[in-house]
Amino acid sequence: MIRERLKGNLDLLLLSVLSAGPAHGYAVISALRERSAGTFDLPEGTIYPALHRLEDAGLLESSWAEADGRKRRVYGLTVQGAAALADEQTQWRAFADGMRAVLGWAEWRGPAGQPA
Amino acid sequence: MSVDDYLAELRVRLRVRGPERELLLAEAEDHLRETVVAGLAAGLTRREAEEAAVSAFGSVGAVVRAHRARHGKVALLVDAVFAAWKLGSAGLVAVGASGLIAAVMNSAFGRSFVGAAASGSRFAADRCRYWLSIWHQAHTCLQAATLESSSDAVSLRVAAGIVGLILLAGYWVVRSAVPRIVGRTPWPRDSGTLSRDWFPALAALGSGGAALLMTVLLTTRTFLGVAAGPGFYLSGILAALAVCAFSSLFALRRRPPRRIHS
Numbered sequence: 001m002i003r004e005r006l007k008g009n010l011d012l013l014l015l016s017v018l019s020a021g022p023a024h025g026y027a028v029i030s031a032l033r034e035r036s037a038g039t040f041d042l043p044e045g046t047i048y049p050a051l052h053r054l055e056d057a058g059l060l061e062s063s064w065a066e067a068d069g070r071k072r073r074v075y076g077l078t079v080q081g082a083a084a085l086a087d088e089q090t091q092w093r094a095f096a097d098g099m100r101a102v103l104g105w106a107e108w109r110g111p112a113g114q115p116a
Numbered sequence: 117m118s119v120d121d122y123l124a125e126l127r128v129r130l131r132v133r134g135p136e137r138e139l140l141l142a143e144a145e146d147h148l149r150e151t152v153v154a155g156l157a158a159g160l161t162r163r164e165a166e167e168a169a170v171s172a173f174g175s176v177g178a179v180v181r182a183h184r185a186r187h188g189k190v191a192l193l194v195d196a197v198f199a200a201w202k203l204g205s206a207g208l209v210a211v212g213a214s215g216l217i218a219a220v221m222n223s224a225f226g227r228s229f230v231g232a233a234a235s236g237s238r239f240a241a242d243r244c245r246y247w248l249s250i251w252h253q254a255h256t257c258l259q260a261a262t263l264e265s266s267s268d269a270v271s272l273r274v275a276a277g278i279v280g281l282i283l284l285a286g287y288w289v290v291r292s293a294v295p296r297i298v299g300r301t302p303w304p305r306d307s308g309t310l311s312r313d314w315f316p317a318l319a320a321l322g323s324g325g326a327a328l329l330m331t332v333l334l335t336t337r338t339f340l341g342v343a344a345g346p347g348f349y350l351s352g353i354l355a356a357l358a359v360c361a362f363s364s365l366f367a368l369r370r371r372p373p374r375r376i377h378s
Contacts, residue, residue: 025143026150043174044151046182048143053186070149071142 010050012092013040015059015077015085022076024067025051051075059084118163119148122170129180131313140183148173184309191306198291199310199318205283206319206359207326212277214355218269221347230347231266233258234339265343269351316367320360327356 017023017031028051029044054060059081065072077085123145130137148169155165173179218230239247239257247260254260291311310318333339334349 024146026147029147043172043178044147045144045173045179048140048147048179049182049186067146068149068153070146071139072146073139073143 010042010047011054011059012085012088014047014050014054015081015088018060018075018077019082019085022074024072024074028075054081117167117170119145119152119166119169122148122173122176125176126179129176130183131180132183132308144173144179194303195306195308195310198287198306198308199315201283201287202311202315203318203322205280205287207322208276208280209284210277210280210323210326210355210359211273211352212275212280213358214352215270215273215277217354218266218273218347218351221351222266222270225347227262227266228345229266230269230345230351231262231264231343232345233261233265234337234344237261237344262345265341265348266345269343269348316363320363320367323356323359323363327353327360330356 013032014028017028017035020031023031025048026044029047032040032047051060051062055062055075059078060075061078062073062075065074123141126144127137127141130140132140148166151169151172152162152165155168156162160168174182221230237258239261244257244260247264248254248257251260251263254263330349330353334346334353337344339348
């Protein structure tokens with residue numbers, strides 16, 4: 001269930017990770033796993049198409065560098081990406097506050113709606 | 117599975133062309149090698165580190181599906197338009213080829229083989245006058261009609277073939293040359309699933325269907341227009357079957373190899 005919800009919010013998570021600074025795919029995926037304490041853990045290779053899609057949409061930009069004799073693609077947030085991230089974060093905060101309020105009230109009242 | 121084996125399978129199954137494929141593979145390799153290094157640093161053997169890296173990256177199938185899913189509905193439409201352009205152009209070239217076959221049949225078996233009018237045909241007087249004015253060697257309207265039909269079966273089809281070649285050249289210019297010159301793809305990037313990956317299969321299906329239809333029309337002696345000689349459809353059937361055979365071979369050769377690792 002978490003994995004299905006993650007697919008719908010992956011773009012926001014990737015933009016958020018990259019708001020800390022440019023990084024290559026491995027570092028992005030590792031940061032995603034660490035910051036979520038292992039909760040968000042997709043097959044690593046499936047995240048790259050999401051990064052490419054964000055780049056196609058103009059929210060990320062990438063450049064190629066050399067590392068350990070290999071080509072390495074580094075992604076960074078564009079101005080448009082930063083704006084999109086700020087907008088999404090605002091919407092998510094409002095959504096999360098609403099969910100917390102409803103779920104929190106139900107728990108306090110108990111399953112039958114009576115005071116706990 | 118080793119990283120090298122994984123990348124080899126990904127290379128075949130990724131179905132992305134040219135520079136983009138190499139960049140995707142380079143990115144995947146960088147990720148996998150870095151994961152292996154982390155595994156070795158954690159005390160794993162090389163084999164264990166490579167297997168762990170491949171496992172964490174995800175199955176080749178899952179990665180290929182994720183790359184395909186990257187393209188949205190507009191990209192799908194772009195792919196469909198390009199596929200239709202390419203199929204239509206190839207179809208016209210095949211029609212041109214059937215015209216050349218009809219020309220050979222005219223020489224080998226006589227004009228009646230392709231252009232003979234159906235028995236009992238009647239033609240308008242002005243058309244007869246026109247045909248007789250062009251075909252001086254004809255003594256009757258029927259002879260003139262046969263010469264006209266057998267000639268049209270060649271000239272009109274070859275003209276269609278030339279149009280098809282021009283359209284195919286235009287397709288290549290738009291698909292390959294323009295992005296190279298401009299430095300990017302000026303329209304929503306598509307996966308090429310229909311216009312590249314499935315094109316040989318679609319061409320085989322289309323040409324096979326056309327051959328079948330013409331065979332039915334020939335055997336039921338259903339002729340559209342003046343020409344009613346067997347060569348009229350036979351030339352088309354032969355061209356369609358040749359395209360079908362070539363496309364089928366190409367489609368079979370492009371299938372990915374069986375996976376050698378589970």
